[in-house]
Amino acid sequence: MIPLLATLLFVNAAFNALVWPRFYARVAKDPRARTADGTPTRFLVVHGILVGVALVIAVVSVVAGVIALTTA
Structure with a gap:
């Protein structure tokens, strides 16, 4: 069960x-991502936070997987 x-x-x-990084690249190119003067909008900020959380979850998943395999 542990290997699974x-x-x-x-x-x-x-x-x-x-x-997620590819998704963020598409979001950053979206016209809704920046105002006319180039400042980021809430659309970009919220999606950036979502991507950041997803990448943190990825790191935690790798660490938990390694721990699961080494303690089994």
Whole structure:
């Protein structure tokens, strides 16, 4: 059961690390991301926070997967 748990954690981390940064790049190019003078809008800030949280979850998933495998 532990190897399955670790595998799921690694898949979660890979998904977050691969998908969310590409999503943020698309959001940053969106016209709603910045005002006319170039300052970031709430749209960009909120999505930046979401991406940041997803990447933190990816790191936590990797750490938990490694711990699960080394203590099994």
